[in-house]
Amino acid sequence: MRVHTYEKAFLIVGAALLVVFMIALTYTSVAMGIHLPGKVAMVDPAALATTPPFDQPGVRQTGDNTYEAVVVGQAWQFLPGEIRVPAGAEVTFILTSRDVIHGFHVERTRINIMMIPGQIGKTTYTFKTPGEYLIICHEYCGAGHHFMFGKVIVE
Amino acid sequence: MSTPVVYDPKGFTFPDPQRRVLQWSMFIAIIAMFAGVAHGLAQALSYAGINILQYFPGLSSYYQGLTVHGVAQALVLTFAFSNGFLPLVTARALSRPLNMALLHGTFWFLLVGFLLAGYALLTNQASVLYTSYAPLQAHPTYYLGLSLVVVSTWLASANMFVTLRGWRKEHPGERIPLLAYIAVLSYAMWDLASIPIAVSFLGFLLPWSLGWLQHVDPLLNRVLFWFTGHAIVYAWLLPAYVSWYALIPRQVGGKLVSDPLTRAVFILFLLLSIPTGFHHQYTDPGIATSMKAFHALLTFGVFYPSLATAFSVTASLEMGGRARGGRGLLGWIRKLPWGDPSVATQLLAMLTFVLGGATGLVNASFTVNQVVHNTAWIPGHFHMTVGSAVLLTIIGVSYWAVPYLTGKRLWAPKLAVAGSWMYAIGLLIFARGLISGGLQGMPRRTFIAEATYSASGWKLAGALAGIGGTIMTIGMLIFFLIMIMTFLVGKRDGAPRDIPISESLTPPSQNGWDSTMDRIGVWVIVAVVLILLAYGPFFLSYTPNMVSPGFKLF
Numbered sequence: 001m002r003v004h005t006y007e008k009a010f011l012i013v014g015a016a017l018l019v020v021f022m023i024a025l026t027y028t029s030v031a032m033g034i035h036l037p038g039k040v041a042m043v044d045p046a047a048l049a050t051t052p053p054f055d056q057p058g059v060r061q062t063g064d065n066t067y068e069a070v071v072v073g074q075a076w077q078f079l080p081g082e083i084r085v086p087a088g089a090e091v092t093f094i095l096t097s098r099d100v101i102h103g104f105h106v107e108r109t110r111i112n113i114m115m116i117p118g119q120i121g122k123t124t125y126t127f128k129t130p131g132e133y134l135i136i137c138h139e140y141c142g143a144g145h146h147f148m149f150g151k152v153i154v155e
Numbered sequence: 156m157s158t159p160v161v162y163d164p165k166g167f168t169f170p171d172p173q174r175r176v177l178q179w180s181m182f183i184a185i186i187a188m189f190a191g192v193a194h195g196l197a198q199a200l201s202y203a204g205i206n207i208l209q210y211f212p213g214l215s216s217y218y219q220g221l222t223v224h225g226v227a228q229a230l231v232l233t234f235a236f237s238n239g240f241l242p243l244v245t246a247r248a249l250s251r252p253l254n255m256a257l258l259h260g261t262f263w264f265l266l267v268g269f270l271l272a273g274y275a276l277l278t279n280q281a282s283v284l285y286t287s288y289a290p291l292q293a294h295p296t297y298y299l300g301l302s303l304v305v306v307s308t309w310l311a312s313a314n315m316f317v318t319l320r321g322w323r324k325e326h327p328g329e330r331i332p333l334l335a336y337i338a339v340l341s342y343a344m345w346d347l348a349s350i351p352i353a354v355s356f357l358g359f360l361l362p363w364s365l366g367w368l369q370h371v372d373p374l375l376n377r378v379l380f381w382f383t384g385h386a387i388v389y390a391w392l393l394p395a396y397v398s399w400y401a402l403i404p405r406q407v408g409g410k411l412v413s414d415p416l417t418r419a420v421f422i423l424f425l426l427l428s429i430p431t432g433f434h435h436q437y438t439d440p441g442i443a444t445s446m447k448a449f450h451a452l453l454t455f456g457v458f459y460p461s462l463a464t465a466f467s468v469t470a471s472l473e474m475g476g477r478a479r480g481g482r483g484l485l486g487w488i489r490k491l492p493w494g495d496p497s498v499a500t501q502l503l504a505m506l507t508f509v510l511g512g513a514t515g516l517v518n519a520s521f522t523v524n525q526v527v528h529n530t531a532w533i534p535g536h537f538h539m540t541v542g543s544a545v546l547l548t549i550i551g552v553s554y555w556a557v558p559y560l561t562g563k564r565l566w567a568p569k570l571a572v573a574g575s576w577m578y579a580i581g582l583l584i585f586a587r588g589l590i591s592g593g594l595q596g597m598p599r600r601t602f603i604a605e606a607t608y609s610a611s612g613w614k615l616a617g618a619l620a621g622i623g624g625t626i627m628t629i630g631m632l633i634f635f636l637i638m639i640m641t642f643l644v645g646k647r648d649g650a651p652r653d654i655p656i657s658e659s660l661t662p663p664s665q666n667g668w669d670s671t672m673d674r675i676g677v678w679v680i681v682a683v684v685l686i687l688l689a690y691g692p693f694f695l696s697y698t699p700n701m702v703s704p705g706f707k708l709f
């Protein structure tokens with residue numbers, strides 16, 4: 001196949017650029033430890049009341065400076081609606097939904113994970129700056145979707 | 156030995172009955188567009204904090220309107236257009252009529268599907284948004300209707316295959332004319348891609364909404380949706396690429412750069428469009444991050460043929476601009492036929508698509524996706540892809556195709572150019588708003604005007620979305636006006652007699668590696684292998700968790 005010189009140059013530069021982007025992404029996840037949510041475990045949404053840890057949603061200290069926040073999403077609220085942690089603490093969120101799909105996005109952070117009935121989601125983040133952060137349900141979950149929010153309070 | 160590989164210069168006259176069906180297919184597309192746009196304005200204004208829903212009689216909620224917007228624009232408009240456009244150009248490129256039974260089948264399946272889904276939508280029994288995520292449960296006619304729309308695309312595709320097979324019998328050993336080749340490949344990709352959504356709708360969601368099945372697995376249906384759902388965006392985009400590659404060069408007085416490279420680009424789309432769906436599920440639990448990483452890699456791969464397209468299309472535009480007397484590095488741009496509504500509209504489609512592609516690369520970027528996923532950034536992004544590249548190309552093509560099919564000259568071409576400029580400028584303001592809002596956490600798919608929370612920066616972002624969206628709406632209304640007036644009062648002379656088909660600078664060769672590109676069946680098999688690699692590990696290691704009854708929370 002005959003390819004024009006300029007076109008060849010363009011295609012090579014384009015390919016090189018994409019490779020550079022991919023190296024940068026690999027760096028963020030391998031060296032900087034930024035991870036996507038992955039596979040954890042399944043759960044029965046009808047039995048959350050008797051399935052630990054979802055039988056007791058809330059925040060627990062799990063180590064010197066580590067916390068665990070168990071959150072259940074349901075139409076149209078987060079349980080608990082407010083999560084308090086000290087600044088600098090590493091918080092692991094463990095999440096699921098009781099009914100339909102909800103979203104869990106903490107503004108100004110990269111905490112962004114879906115709450116899918118039947119699945120347990122898990123994500124970890126360290127809040128460095130004190131303040132109030134909105135938790136937004138960013139997946140449509142029915143007529144009251146725009147009333148569904150919560151708060152992370154970093155003290 | 157030379158063969159009429161590019162097109163048959165003798166011209167070809169479409170049988171009138173076929174012309175009429177194709178014409179009505181385009182009209183259904185335009186009607187769907189109209190149904191969708193009305194609520195688009197309400198959505199844009201809602202982001203600006205203004206609630207105008209009381210002016211929509213019979214509408215129960217923002218989300219009902221948003222579902223209509225998504226279904227009408229993303230599913231009906233796009234496929235109604237492609238169902239007409241792709242068979243039309245295939246038939247012209249091969250100088251053969253289409254199969255009439257399949258043509259009618261395509262049309263009626265789409266229309267009945269549209270009406271069935273429309274019934275459920277208008278009665279607020281299917282306000283689940285176009286993604287149809289279980290366990291939100293819609294009325295059975297919604298799932299049935301959308302399935303019929305998918306079947307209509309299969310019939311359109313079958314029509315192209317039948318026509319191509321007929322041509323091949325009479326032209327043994329000849330290369331497939333390029334225009335037919337890329338049109339057929341676009342829908343061949345979609346045929347493969349649409350199987351998972353058909354499985355999800357017909358195998359799970361429809362029986363579940365009928366009560367035959369008590370529970371479904373929400374994650375499994377999400378995976379099936381996005382298995383189809385990334386490729387669907389290429390099913391919308393490739394017909395636009397068909398126009399940019401094979402028709403636009405002729406319309407601006409240039410040539411298509413390279414026949415073989417164009418075929419290679421479409422083969423890459425066939426291979427890489429489908430095994431990338433997990434990039435819509437980066438933030439989903441239940442899917443291994445290694446699988447997400449593999450899909451991220453392939454997503455960067457499928458960006459590549461679009462890069463090649465950017466070069467090729469720009470080069471043929473430059474050729475046209477220079478042939479029309481353009482000088483200097485950029486002087487050719489001014490010389491392009493900006494006064495021709497079909498050309499101007501598609502040039503604007505290409506320009507806005509640069510930003511759509513760039514923001515798409517951000518979405519694809521694995522960890523970076525967590526910053527933007529499900530925020531207002533996303534509609535900011537895709538109104539610059541499907542909402543511009545595709546929409547403006549559909550409009551641009553309509554500006555020659557509707558006159559061609561109806562035999563009536565386009566009404567008020569200057570106004571048409573102005574309308575497209577308004578849409579494009581409005582779009583840039585609108586997208587600037589949504590994109591900045593998204594970076595500040597503003598969610599998508601949310602009735603912001605009535606939300607009980609807000610954050611800093613959302614006011615300005617929303618206001619820009621509202622202003623831009625209003626200008627876009629005016630641009631769209633101009634398009635509808637022009638279509639209606641062309642249909643009603645268009646003069647019966649001066650309509651184009653033929654489709655603008657381009658010649659290639661580098662023609663196809665008869666032998667060597669080049670001609671193996673025409674063995675479409677082989678490429679489909681390679682595509683299937685890649686799909687199995689990308690999705691096999693997930694399905695082999697996944698035990699369905701059928702736990703969700705239906706919820707009707709709307």
Ligand code: HEM
Pocket residue numbers: 192195196198199202221222224225228229232284285286534538541542543545546598599600601602620623624625627628631
């Ligand atoms: C006047 C023109 C338009 C305006 C003002 C407009 C406005 C909007 C807005 C503000 C949203 C976000 C709503 C939300 O997330 O709450 C949206 C969503 C959407 N738009 Fe448009 N839009 C227009 C045209 C189009 C076109 C031409 C297409 C496609 C061809 C399109 C496809 C979509 C889709 C697929 C969604 C997503 C729906 C969902 O999230 O379920 N829009 N539109």
Ligand SMILES: [Cu+2]
Pocket residue numbers: 102103137138139140141142145146148
């Ligand atoms: Cu929600």
Ligand SMILES: [Cu+2]
Pocket residue numbers: 384385386388434435
């Ligand atoms: Cu995608």
